[in-house]
Amino acid sequence: MDYATDEERVEELKKWWKENGKSVIFGIALGLSILVGWRYWQDYQLNQSVQASTLYTQLEQSIQQKKPEQATAFSEEIFKKYEKHIYAVYTALSMAKMKMDENKPKEAMELLQWGFDHASTPELKHLLTLRLARVYLSENELDKAYALVSHVEKNPFSAAYEELKGDIEIRKGNEEQALSSYQKASQELLPGTRVSPSLQYKIDDLARIK
Numbered sequence: 028m029d030y031a032t033d034e035e036r037v038e039e040l041k042k043w044w045k046e047n048g049k050s051v052i053f054g055i056a057l058g059l060s061i062l063v064g065w066r067y068w069q070d071y072q073l074n075q076s077v078q079a080s081t082l083y084t085q086l087e088q089s090i091q092q093k094k095p096e097q098a099t100a101f102s103e104e105i106f107k108k109y110e111k112h113i114y115a116v117y118t119a120l121s122m123a124k125m126k127m128d129e130n131k132p133k134e135a136m137e138l139l140q141w142g143f144d145h146a147s148t149p150e151l152k153h154l155l156t157l158r159l160a161r162v163y164l165s166e167n168e169l170d171k172a173y174a175l176v177s178h179v180e181k182n183p184f185s186a187a188y189e190e191l192k193g194d195i196e197i198r199k200g201n202e203e204q205a206l207s208s209y210q211k212a213s214q215e216l217l218p219g220t221r222v223s224p225s226l227q228y229k230i231d232d233l234a235r236i237k
Contacts, residue, residue: 076112076114078108078109079105079108079109079112079114079115080114082101082104082105082109082114083101083105083114083117083118083121085101086098086101086102086105086118086121086122087121089101090121090124090125095125095129098122098125099122101118102118102121102122105118106118110145111145113147113151115142115145116142116145116146116147116151116155119138119139119141119142119145119155120138120139120142120154120155120158122138123135123136123138123139123142123158123162126138127162127165132162132165132166135162136159136162136163139155139158139159139162140159142155143155143156143159149182150183150184153182153183153184154184156175156176156179157176157184157187157188157191159175160172160173160175160176160191160195161191163175164191164194164195164198167198169195169198169199172191172195173192173195176188176191176192176195177192181215183217185212185215186212186213186215186216186217186220187212188212189208189209189211189212189215190208190209190212190226190229192205192208193205193206193207193208193209193212193229196208202233205229205233206230206233206234209226209229209230209233210230212226213226213227213230
């Protein structure tokens with residue numbers, strides 16, 4: 028056995044460790060801290076989701092039980108604590124529906140606009156846009172409603188946009204444009220989706236008049 032060579036290697040290792048040991052320890056410590064931090068962040072996010080979900084469930088129950096004051100209290104807590112969480116957007120949708128049932132369209136509009144501004148996915152933004160446009164339509168604010176649904180690129184909600192355009196055109200008295208929108212809505216349905224009875228009735232009714 029070459030003891031001299033082994034001793035030289037030991038000395039080289041000692042020298043290397045003396046020069047690089049601190050960096051190695053720092054790297055290991057940093058890696059561990061990142062791992063611990065990541066796990067803490069994941070646990071924190073999960074805990075936030077559970078808490079927000081629980082509050083949202085209580086909110087929905089309050090709405091179903093016709094307890095608006097209780098629902099409002101839950102919604103305020105969600106908006107305050109979980110403003111950036113998806114459940115806050117769900118809360119805006121649920122509370123907007125409640126406000127419409129209470130005949131408070133202005134408050135519903137504000138909630139839907141808030142939800143749109145905070146939505147993080149295209150799907151939610153489309154849903155909130157359609158809901159807001161329907162509220163404008165119900166209040167006969169036709170130009171505002173049409174501005175929301177016009178010039179929208181093709182998307183999974185295209186059929187709903189076209190049907191709503193038709194509803195707006197009907198309110199304006201433009202039956203020909205309405206029929207065109209309804210027919211386009213039936214063509215924009217996702218594969219495997221049937222034309223709803225209400226949309227088919229609108230098409231048949233206008234086609235008969237024409």
